[in-house]
Amino acid sequence: GENVEQHPSTLSVQEGDSAVIKCTYSDSASNYFPWYKQELGKGPQLIIDIRSNVGEKKDQRIAVTLNKTAKHFSLHITETQPEDSAVYFCAASLNYGQNFVFGPGTRLSVLP
Amino acid sequence: DTGVSQNPRHKITKRGQNVTFRCDPISEHNRLYWYRQTLGQGPEFLTYFQNEAQLEKSRLLSDRFSAERPKGSFSTLEIQRTEQGDSAMYLCASSSRQTVEAFFGQGTRLTVV
Numbered sequence: 001g002e003n004v005e006q007h008p009s010t011l012s013v014q015e016g017d018s019a020v021i022k023c024t025y026s027d028s029a030s031n032y033f034p035w036y037k038q039e040l041g042k043g044p045q046l047i048i049d050i051r052s053n054v055g056e057k058k059d060q061r062i063a064v065t066l067n068k069t070a071k072h073f074s075l076h077i078t079e080t081q082p083e084d085s086a087v088y089f090c091a092a093s094l095n096y097g098q099n100f101v102f103g104p105g106t107r108l109s110v111l112p
Numbered sequence: 113d114t115g116v117s118q119n120p121r122h123k124i125t126k127r128g129q130n131v132t133f134r135c136d137p138i139s140e141h142n143r144l145y146w147y148r149q150t151l152g153q154g155p156e157f158l159t160y161f162q163n164e165a166q167l168e169k170s171r172l173l174s175d176r177f178s179a180e181r182p183k184g185s186f187s188t189l190e191i192q193r194t195e196q197g198d199s200a201m202y203l204c205a206s207s208s209r210q211t212v213e214a215f216f217g218q219g220t221r222l223t224v225v
Contacts, residue, residue, distance in 0.1 A: 006154075032212060034213065034214065036216070042218055042219075043116075043118075043203055043216035043217050043218045043219045044155065044203070044216045045216070046213055046214065046215060046216075049212075049213060051212075089154050089155070091154075096212045097143065097207050097209075097212040097213075097214060098143075098160065098167070098168070099145075099157055099160055099168060100145070100147075100155075100157065100205075100214060101157065102147075102154035102155050102156070103154055104153060104154050105152075105153070105154050
């Protein structure tokens with residue numbers, strides 16, 4: 001089955017700096033890759049996603065890139081703010097959302 | 113509020129008791145998922161419905177777990193004879209086949225004592 005790895009497990013950046021989180025997946029048939037942000041005691045919140053027919057997608061300060069050949073995708077957050085502090089999860093899905101396999105998460109701390 | 117709704121938010125139960133959780137998906141979302149999340153881990157897939165049909169179940173879902181989605185609307189997840197290892201956050205998500213994006217509820221935190 002699909003396996004998703006995520007690095008780093010923790011990341012601390014200064015406010016205003018950029019943060020990059022990387023994920024790899026094992027099943028080349030996976031075709032949909034969402035990213036979720038989870039704050040303490042809350043459910044995961046979808047922040048951006050990308051489909052396998054697209055190499056990059058951007059939404060304001062957040063961008064995601066996908067390299068299908070290498071089977072990895074990355075989340076880029078620019079101009080980080082303290083409210084970006086949370087745990088971020090990547091996920092991979094077959095059949096555009098029939099099932100989601102999540103990575104173990106990255107705890108991002110943005111230091112003021 | 114048109115988001116995914118889960119009830120209860122918290123449940124404390126004694127080992128051996130049965131518990132049932134409810135999930136109300138976003139209106140008109142035909143896909144519904146249940147996930148389990150333990151502290152410091154990513155969500156783990158339990159089961160998936162498309163309309164009322166349960167199309168996929170994880171091997172994590174032992175015989176003590178059962179999920180239903182009558183009439184393709186809300187869903188329930190029941191755990192029988194709870195064990196301490198069942199303590200976790202149980203998350204529900206929904207999506208539509210057309211838009212794909214899955215939206216999660218706030219979860220039900222189960223504590224088995």
